[in-house]
Amino acid sequence: MSALTPSAAPLQKLRSLTGPRRILLHTLLIGVALVMLYPLLWMLSSSLKPDTDIFTHPGLIPTRVHPRNYAEGWSGSGNSFSLYITNSLIVTIGAVTGNVVSCSLAAYAFARFEFRGKKIWFGLMLGTLMLPMQATLIPQYTIFYNLTWINTFLPLIVPKFLATDAFFIFLMVQFIRSIPRELDQAAMMDGANPLQIYWKIILPLMKPALVTTTIFTFIWTYDDFLSQLVYLQQNARFTVPLGLTLFLDKTSGSSYGAMFAMSTLALAPTLICFLVFQKRLVEGLATTGMKG
Amino acid sequence: MTTAKTDGAVGERPAAPATPAGPRERERMRRRAARRRGGGWWPYLFLAPWFAGLFGLTVYPMLDSLYLSFTDFDLLTPAKWIGAQNYTHMFSDDPVFWDSVHATLLYVLVSVPLKLALALGVAILLNRPLKGIGVYRAAFYLPSLLGGAVAVAIVWRQVFGGDGLFNDFLGWFGIKGQDWISSPDTSIYTLILLAVWQFGTPMVIFLAGLKQLPKDVYEAAAIDGAGTLTRFFRITLPLLTPIVFFNLVLQIIDGFKTFTPAYVVSNGTGGPLDSTMLYSLYLYKKGFTDLQMGYASALAWVLFLVIAGFTAVNFIAGRYWVHYDDDID
Numbered sequence: 001m002s003a004l005t006p007s008a009a010p011l012q013k014l015r016s017l018t019g020p021r022r023i024l025l026h027t028l029l030i031g032v033a034l035v036m037l038y039p040l041l042w043m044l045s046s047s048l049k050p051d052t053d054i055f056t057h058p059g060l061i062p063t064r065v066h067p068r069n070y071a072e073g074w075s076g077s078g079n080s081f082s083l084y085i086t087n088s089l090i091v092t093i094g095a096v097t098g099n100v101v102s103c104s105l106a107a108y109a110f111a112r113f114e115f116r117g118k119k120i121w122f123g124l125m126l127g128t129l130m131l132p133m134q135a136t137l138i139p140q141y142t143i144f145y146n147l148t149w150i151n152t153f154l155p156l157i158v159p160k161f162l163a164t165d166a167f168f169i170f171l172m173v174q175f176i177r178s179i180p181r182e183l184d185q186a187a188m189m190d191g192a193n194p195l196q197i198y199w200k201i202i203l204p205l206m207k208p209a210l211v212t213t214t215i216f217t218f219i220w221t222y223d224d225f226l227s228q229l230v231y232l233q234q235n236a237r238f239t240v241p242l243g244l245t246l247f248l249d250k251t252s253g254s255s256y257g258a259m260f261a262m263s264t265l266a267l268a269p270t271l272i273c274f275l276v277f278q279k280r281l282v283e284g285l286a287t288t289g290m291k292g
Numbered sequence: 293m294t295t296a297k298t299d300g301a302v303g304e305r306p307a308a309p310a311t312p313a314g315p316r317e318r319e320r321m322r323r324r325a326a327r328r329r330g331g332g333w334w335p336y337l338f339l340a341p342w343f344a345g346l347f348g349l350t351v352y353p354m355l356d357s358l359y360l361s362f363t364d365f366d367l368l369t370p371a372k373w374i375g376a377q378n379y380t381h382m383f384s385d386d387p388v389f390w391d392s393v394h395a396t397l398l399y400v401l402v403s404v405p406l407k408l409a410l411a412l413g414v415a416i417l418l419n420r421p422l423k424g425i426g427v428y429r430a431a432f433y434l435p436s437l438l439g440g441a442v443a444v445a446i447v448w449r450q451v452f453g454g455d456g457l458f459n460d461f462l463g464w465f466g467i468k469g470q471d472w473i474s475s476p477d478t479s480i481y482t483l484i485l486l487a488v489w490q491f492g493t494p495m496v497i498f499l500a501g502l503k504q505l506p507k508d509v510y511e512a513a514a515i516d517g518a519g520t521l522t523r524f525f526r527i528t529l530p531l532l533t534p535i536v537f538f539n540l541v542l543q544i545i546d547g548f549k550t551f552t553p554a555y556v557v558s559n560g561t562g563g564p565l566d567s568t569m570l571y572s573l574y575l576y577k578k579g580f581t582d583l584q585m586g587y588a589s590a591l592a593w594v595l596f597l598v599i600a601g602f603t604a605v606n607f608i609a610g611r612y613w614v615h616y617d618d619d620i621d
Contacts, residue, residue: 162345286500
């Protein structure tokens with residue numbers, strides 16, 4: 001066969017694996033996947049074990065199931081965990097709303113208008129992508145301190161309404177560029193102004209980009225420990241990550257089970273997001289990377 | 293475009309004055325026409341929140357931070373100008389600063405190459421028509437998504453503690469473990485391992501890049517009898533250099549910013565013996581625990597310059613090893 005069609009054999013080799021090589025590859029990948037997931041499974045399993053078993057019976061299957069860890073953890077760190085979850089929800093919902101609104105407005109301007117210095121502004125926007133938040137943390141803190149916003153959720157929410165997450169502007173610009181301009185022009189002929197075009201044409205069509213922005217903003221804000229640590233100082237304002245660190249301060253080693261139970265709960269929203277939107281998360285990331 | 297024209301016309305001053313238009317007037321008219329083409333003030337309206345953020349939360353704070361870095365400032369009393377003292381103190385007699393520089397450089401320079409190598413290796417394995425590839429991709433990406441979470445750092449602390457999971461694992465091979473977290477020689481490596489564990493983000497980007505590679509080049513190479521290794525070094529790697537570059541720049545910046553795991557694993561101390569005192573943690577401690585905001589601002593500026601320097605060096609060096617499409621054809 002290979003004598004007749006010289007390219008067929010090597011091609012076959014490239015395109016699909018057969019027999020033992022396929023099994024080898026699967027074994028290798030399953031091995032890596034197990035190592036990757038093991039710490040998380042261990043956390044889940046430890047959250048169901050009595051404290052005495054966590055380090056003496058390190059296997060994944062608990063010999064005795066001890067669900068009371070969850071009840072103890074829920075009430076056990078100063079405030080009830082429901083307070084931290086409520087606070088995290090307020091912060092993340094505010095941040096998501098801010099990012100979706102402000103970043104889509106800016107992206108629309110960058111993708112659809114010509115104006116003076118556009119290239120420079122766009123370059124600056126990309127530049128802020130690389131700026132570490134630590135560089136502006138202290139002056140921003142003094143600004144919010146002077147506004148007496150410390151210990152409120154405002155420093156965590158208001159900046160998102162000012163399009164400070166350039167990553168999402170960039171993602172949306174890329175997306176809007178793929179929407180045919182003819183649609184805008186047709187609407188313009190019908191007498192629509194740019195605001196109406198943004199609202200009635202661009203926004204509905206860029207829903208996939210908005211969903212990606214929503215999920216990533218949710219997860220990143222929810223997990224953003226440093227800003228919450230800096231701006232929220234009173235226990236009653238604590239979010240989930242801060243609530244979790246309260247377990248660390250306890251010097252007694254008697255609350256491991258409760259700590260793992262709350263850690264598992266703390267990861268749950270991210271995990272659920274991940275399971276539901278896995279494809280979108282991965283693709284959103286991959287396309288941005290490609291065009292960068 | 294056209295809407296802007298009608299809109300703009302309403303508010304405009306009466307057209308061309310009776311006096312002959314001078315060069316300044318003509319220039320102004322030309323500019324106004326160009327502005328109309330661009331939609332007049334519309335783009336600025338859409339960009340207004342971003343402009344407010346750029347100037348209010350980035351440009352002004354950067355300048356303010358530069359000023360504060362030359363002051364003694366504790367937030368409560370007015371900043372006192374002390375010249376370059378913060379900087380000289382940092383470089384000449386602050387051993388903790390040097391500890392943090394050491395820990396951070398070690399962390400970045402060890403974790404980033406390992407992470408990228410692993411990401412590329414796994415991406416190549418996954419770049420095959422394989423059943424269940426989505427499941428693998430998800431499993432490998434998940435740790436990256438959870439990466440910054442406090443909960444993960446808490447788990448890490450227990451896994452590498454004295455009676456943690458890692459030592460049990462070593463026990464199977466008859467190796468007697470130690471408390472990896474509280475030994476100054478090894479604690480930073482537990483953080484490095486955590487970073488490497490999160491190779492999913494660059495992996496996904498590599499995978500997207502691999503999908504774009506032209507198939508015909510591989511077919512031609514296969515016909516010429518090029519083996520797997522030859523194909524990797526002669527085709528895949530050169531064609532992928534833009535993606536490698538992108539990942540490298542991003543991961544280095546990310547590495548310098550790492551805060552959460554160092555804070556959680558060391559309980560906010562950066563210990564033992566400052567071995568996990570990543571730079572961001574030191575900055576946080578100086579600013580928000582010791583309220584030395586001027587000194588912390590100086591630290592922030594040094595961090596900013598170091599990251600900018602690394603990025604610039606990357607871009608300059610990149611010219612010699614990053615190949616873009618047109619080089620290949």
